[in-house]
Structure formats: structure tokens, C-alpha cells
Amino acid sequence: xxxxxxxxxxxxxxxxxxxxxxxxxxxxxxxxxxxxxxxxxxxxxxxxxxxxxxxxxxxxxxxxxxxxxxxxxxxxxxxxxxxxxxxxxxxxxxxxxxxxxxxxxxxxxxxxxxxxxxxxxxxxxxxxxxxxxxxxxxxxxxxxxxxxxxxxxxxxxxxxxxxxxxxxxxxxxxxxxxxxxxxxxxxxxxxxxxxxxxxxxxxxxxxxxxxxxxxxxxxxxxxxxxxxxxxxxxxxxxxxxxxxxxxxxxxxxxxxxxxxxxxxxxxxxxxxxxxxxxxxxxxxxxxxxxxxxxxxxxxxxxxxxxxxxxxxxxxxxxxxxxxxxxxxxxxxxxxxxxxxxxxxxxxxxxxxxxxxxxxxxxxxxxxxxxxxxxxxxxxxxxxxxxxxxxxxxxxxxxxxxxxxxxxxxxxxxxxxxxxxxxxxxxxxxxxxxxxxxxxxxxxxxxxxxxxxxxxxxxxxxxxxxxxxxxxxxxxxxxxxxxxxxxxxxxxxxxxxxxxxxxxxxxxxxxxxxxxxxxxxxxxxxxxxxxxxxxxxxxxxxxxxxxxxxxxxxxxxxxxxxxxxxxxxxxxxxxxxxxxxxxxxxxxxxxxxxxxxxxxxxxxxxxxxxxxx
Numbered sequence: 090x091x092x093x094x095x096x097x098x099x100x101x102x103x104x105x106x107x108x109x110x111x112x113x114x115x116x117x118x119x120x121x122x123x124x125x126x127x128x129x130x131x132x133x134x135x136x137x138x139x140x141x142x143x144x145x146x147x148x149x150x151x152x153x154x155x156x157x158x159x160x161x162x163x164x165x166x167x168x169x170x171x172x173x174x175x176x177x178x179x180x181x182x183x184x185x186x187x188x189x190x191x192x193x194x195x196x197x198x199x200x201x202x203x204x205x206x207x208x209x210x211x212x213x214x215x216x217x218x219x220x221x222x223x224x225x226x227x228x229x230x231x232x233x234x235x236x237x238x239x240x241x242x243x244x245x246x247x248x249x250x251x252x253x254x255x256x257x258x259x260x261x262x263x264x265x266x267x268x269x270x271x272x273x274x275x276x277x278x279x280x281x282x283x284x285x286x287x288x289x290x291x292x293x294x295x296x297x298x299x300x301x302x303x304x305x306x307x308x309x310x311x312x313x314x315x316x317x318x319x320x321x322x323x324x325x326x327x328x329x330x331x332x333x334x335x336x337x338x339x340x341x342x343x344x345x346x347x348x349x350x351x352x353x354x355x356x357x358x359x360x361x362x363x364x365x366x367x368x369x370x371x372x373x374x375x376x377x378x379x380x381x382x383x384x385x386x387x388x389x390x391x392x393x394x395x396x397x398x399x400x401x402x403x404x405x406x407x408x409x410x411x412x413x414x415x416x417x418x419x420x421x422x423x424x425x426x427x428x429x430x431x432x433x434x435x436x437x438x439x440x441x442x443x444x445x446x447x448x449x450x451x452x453x454x455x456x457x458x459x460x461x462x463x464x465x466x467x468x469x470x471x472x473x474x475x476x477x478x479x480x481x482x483x484x485x486x487x488x489x490x491x492x493x494x495x496x497x498x499x500x501x502x503x504x505x506x507x508x509x510x511x512x513x514x515x516x517x518x519x520x521x522x523x524x525x526x527x528x529x530x531x532x533x534x535x536x537x538x539x540x541x542x543x544x545x546x547x548x549x550x551x552x553x554x555x556x557x558x559x560x561x562x563x564x565x566x567x568x569x570x571x572x573x574x575x576x577x578x579x580x581x582x583x584x585x586x587x588x589x590x591x592x593x594x595x596x597x598x599x600x601x602x603x604x605x606x607x608x609x610x611x612x613x614x615x616x617x618x619x620x621x622x623x624x625x626x627x628x629x630x631x632x633x634x635x636x637x638x639x640x641x642x643x644x645x646x647x648x649x650x651x652x653x654x655x656x657x658x659x660x661x662x663x664x665x666x667x668x669x670x671x672x673x674x675x676x677x678x679x680x681x682x683x684x685x686x687x688x689x690x691x692x693x694x695x696x697x698x699x700x701x
Contacts, residue, residue: 156276156300160269160309166571168265168310170257172579175517176312177611180264182227183238184249184614192232193224195610198619199438199626201228201417202634208412224616228407228416233361234314241267249614251589256578258585258612264312271316272309276300278323279527285330286493287535294538294556295531302530303566304472308523315523318362322369322524325355326496329373333380334492349377353392357399364418365507365514365521370396372503379495422513426451433659436619438626452513459519460512467519468508472526473566475559476533483536493535500528581644587683587690588612594698595639602627603641620646624662624672631676640677640693642667647688667691 171177178196185193205228247260276296283292299305308315332348352373359366370393378389404414411417423434423442428451434440442448471477484501488494504525511519537559541552570576578584582605592613595601599616601609606617618637621627631637647667649655655664665671671678671693680693 156273159300159306160273162571163306164265164269164310167307167576168257169576169578170583170585171261171312171611172583173311173313174605174607176264176314177607179230179234179314180238180260180312181607181611181614182230182235183242183264184260184611185224186232186235187239187242189224191224192227192235194227194229195224195614195616196606196619197225197617198435198606199621199630200420200435200440201225202618202630203438203440204228204417204420205411226410228411228413229418229421231361231364232403233358234317234363237267237314237317238264251585251612256585261312265310268312268314268316269309271320272305275316275320275323275527278320278327279531282323282327282330282527283531283534285327285334286490286496286531291531291535291538294560295527295534298476298530298534298560298563299527301560301564301567302473302526303564303570304523304526306567307570313520314362315521318359318366318521319524319527321355321359321362322366323527325352325359325369325373326500326528328352328355329377330492330496333377336381337492349388349392350395353395354399356396359524360396360400361403363521364415365510365518366524368503368507368510368521369524371506372499375502376495376499379499380492421517422452422455423448425515426455430659431654433622436622436626436659438621438629455515456512459515460508463508463511463519467511467522468504471522472529473563475562476530479533479537480529483532486536486539488535497528497532500525500532581648581689583608585612591639591641591683591692594692594694594701599638600635601639601641602630602637603639603643604645605641605643609641620663622659624666637677638695640666640680642691644689647690666693 171180178194181195182192185191185195202225205225241263242260245263247263249258249260251258276299279299280292280296283295328348329352332345332352335345335348356366356370356373359369374389374392377392378385381388407416408414413419420434423429423440425431426434428434428442428447429437429440469477484497488497504522507521507525508519511521541555546552546555580587588608589612592601592609592615595613595615597615600618601613601615602618602620603609604620606619609615609617616635618630618635620642621630627637646655646660646663649660650658654660655667660667666675677693677695679695679697680691681699682688683690683692
């Protein structure tokens, strides 16, 4: 008998309910709960799977499965090794940081030798006679991405040996996985930002289009670390919006001060991942100044102050090492100018500038050409081309919410700032327009849905068809990429077995000179000097800085224009060697071609090392 049954009514509880069905009976309230029959339980389960919570779980599970499948399929079909020099250079920095605990590089440029030796040399000693050790402090790149790579290499204990018959270097798979993870985390930030600025519908659609973007997937396997910078930038924006919204709602101080501080931290990390992301900092400071109800500009100034304090240790390090807060990075603006065509500045051991006015004229001419090109190509074709058009048209519409209205103009300021900076530094900086792609998707989608509502089709099917058309058109580049023919290995010029073969002929402490030092530093783990501008500069480095034991030419040099560059241009002093006419006094007279019996690559050394 149930403990709650009455004594005068056997088999029933005190409320008169059958004891066999009574699990709990509140005598004061008369609340009755009975065991549901099996059929009723099954009906509830089917109902939940059909329209209730179960359906939501199934939908979310299928969505996650779709995203994971996409991010597994794309690398499997498209990734065959790094094809970007910058990716290899960052990778070798990460390995050096893991191995030696210092931010040093094995990819050395003649211009960097000049820069560091000029800074460290006594005034009465020629800079060219400074010795080069096995490692050189890196003065070109920020540290966060290499630090992330170093941590991943150490955690996974990955092998840096190229397996026989393998074409993909094992650590590159780890690097690709890291970038994919930060791409997925950026998607989470897009969803949170879209939900806060607009609604769940915009957030989900934006997240979907972001993952269906061929630009996003291609960047995730590039090894460039831009997905990491994009994550920090998107997180900084989301946290700034959260801080401004909570401040306007007059919530407790912790609910807006903490997001404000975290936003500044994300900006610091973004800058220390890629210097060009500094363009987002004044944009967010302006947004905070316009959004805070009281002492608005004081908080904006505080935001900038926190950012400045956060990056100051790295700037101090660069100043100590090189004499400049940003190291040699500002000097890269001289690349591909009237003073130094193409990459001649990086390859010059003793550059001659010819006075401030000549430098300014060269930089101005480069800025005009590069900025015009950035508007015509980089900006107008940002992402996959379609949504950027809607995004630009969106500025003709005024959103009701002041936060949305302010943020879009501040982000536009950031984009313009980056284009103006990129005009001096070229493609490597303009590539960072990618960090604004999540915001382009969000605002373009919001405007697109506003247009759909104003068209008032009346029939829901038309709205669904319009959304499906937008998604399909945005995903077309991805679809075409996945269809045959698929991407092949990045040769020419990069082929890890060739680079590893050449590098392993040298001892670990010997130096190789090549037109792709980033590749020999990464795949071969050898100190690598970029091919100097002239043969005479090669002799100077070999005689006074560090003896060179190998010279490695690839299609990066051999494929250059014959008459304009090789015969009469900046490579003319190297042309006889490329033709097989080795000077009598040249220290590297033994060599062979790769692949055999071809003219693709040429390796020269001081003896027949392949017989050792």
C-alpha cells in the first residue's frame, strides 16, 4: 500500500486516488501525478522529434555535421602543401620559437643584414663586415601567430621529417587544423554578433554564408594565420558592441567594463598577429565614443590607452633589437617602387636611397597605383564578389537601431584606413581586408532581408526562393572549386622532396643562398639567404658575413621575363650562371638540375656532396 493511503479506504490514498497509480499526492493541494502509459510516452517522444525540442536537436546536429563535413572535404580535396611564401616563413618562425625559445629566423634577406648590422655596428666599422650567426632575430613579423604554432607543435610532438614518398610536410597539417579551428570560432563570433545586432534569422544565415564562402575555406588552408587575426578582430567588435549596449542599458559596471577590456585585449592580440589589423582600432574607439552615454570620449581614449600599453612590450623589444618599434616592417614599403623594382629592395645588401625627396616621390607613386588597384580589385571583389555589392548599397539605407547605424560607418572607416595603409605595403597588407568579410556578410544580409520585407511578395515561397538564390549564388565559387579538375601540388616552384633533398646535402650549420629562402628554411631547416641583387653582393656576403655552401635556383627566377629582367634587368649579373657559365673564381662550381634533365631548378655547391 502507498504510504499516503488512508486507513479507512483500503487501496486508495487519502484523496481517494487509486494507490497503484499514485506516486505523489499533495494532501493540501490535491495535486495528482500518475505514471504515464507506455503509449503516451512514445507519443510524447514522437511529438518532440516532430515539432518539439527533439526536432531542434536534430536540426542543430545535422547543421554541425554539415559544417564538419565541409571542413574535412575541402582540405582533403584542395590542400597539397603550402603555396604562399609568407605561410612558410611564419611556420619556420614557430618551429624556431619552439626549439630555441627565441623569436629568431632562418629566412634571411640581404636588406635585413644591412639593417641590423648598420644598427649594431660601431660607427667606424663597415656594416657589411658584421658576422651572421646561425640565427638572426626576426624584425619583420609580429609574434602571436608563431607563438600559437610553437605551442601546437610542442603539444602534438609533430615530426619535422618528410616521410619518403610523401608530398605534404606533416607539420603543415597541424597548421591547417589550427587555422580551421579559428575559422570555426570566427563563425561563432559572427553568430553572436548577428544575434545581438539583428536577430537569430540573420545570425544563422550569416553563419551559413560564411562557411559556404570559398574565400573562407581557401584562407583556412593557406597557413597565413589570417583566420587567427580575423577571430580576434570579430571578437573585439562583438565585445565592443556588448560593452556599448550594456552601458546604454545602465547595467552593473562589471557587465560593460569587462567586455570593454576584453575588446581592447583582442585588438592587442590582433595587432600582434598582423600589424595591418591596427586599422580596426580607431574604428572601434570611434564606435565606443559615439555609443557611450556619459564621458564617451574619455572611454574611447581609455580604450586606445589600453591598446597602446598592451603592445608596448613588443615595440620595446623591436626597438632594442633593431632601433625601430616596428622593426624593419616599415621599410617594406620600398618594395616594388621606382627605387627598387619588384623584390630588389629585399635582395639589396647595401641599398642606396638617394635622399628623402626621392623616397617620398617613389612612395607616393606606388601608393597611387596600389590604392587604385585595391579599389578596382581587392575591395570590390572582397569575399566572393556578390555580397560586397549588397554591402556597398546598404549604406544608402538607414537602420533604425543607432548601434547598428554607428557600427557600419565605423567599420567602413576601418576598411578605408586599411586600404590607405595597404597602398604603401601592397598585397600582403591588402589581403587583410579579409578580416572585414564577416561584417560584410552580416550587414549585407540584414539589408537584403529588409529589401525582401519591403517587396512584400505575400507568398512565403517567394521569400524562400530569394534567400535560396542568394545562398546558391554565394556558394557557386565553392561548388566550382570542389568540382573537377581539382587543385594539384604547388609545383612549380614548391615541392618539399626537392627542397629537402637539396637542404640535406648541407650540414645543419651551413648556409644556402636561394630565391626561395622561406622554403629551404621551412622544409630544409637550414639558414637561408635570399638571392642578392647582384653577383658582387653575393661575394660580399660570402667573404665578410657568412660563407655560403649552396646556391639554389628555382622557377621563381628562371620564369622571369627573359629580356626585361634576366638579360638586362635586376638579374642580369646572375644570367650567365643560370645559363651554365660559371665564373672561374666562383666558389660553388659543382651542381645538378632538378628534376633531372630539365631546366626547372639548379643546385650549385662547393663539392660533389651527393657522392658523400
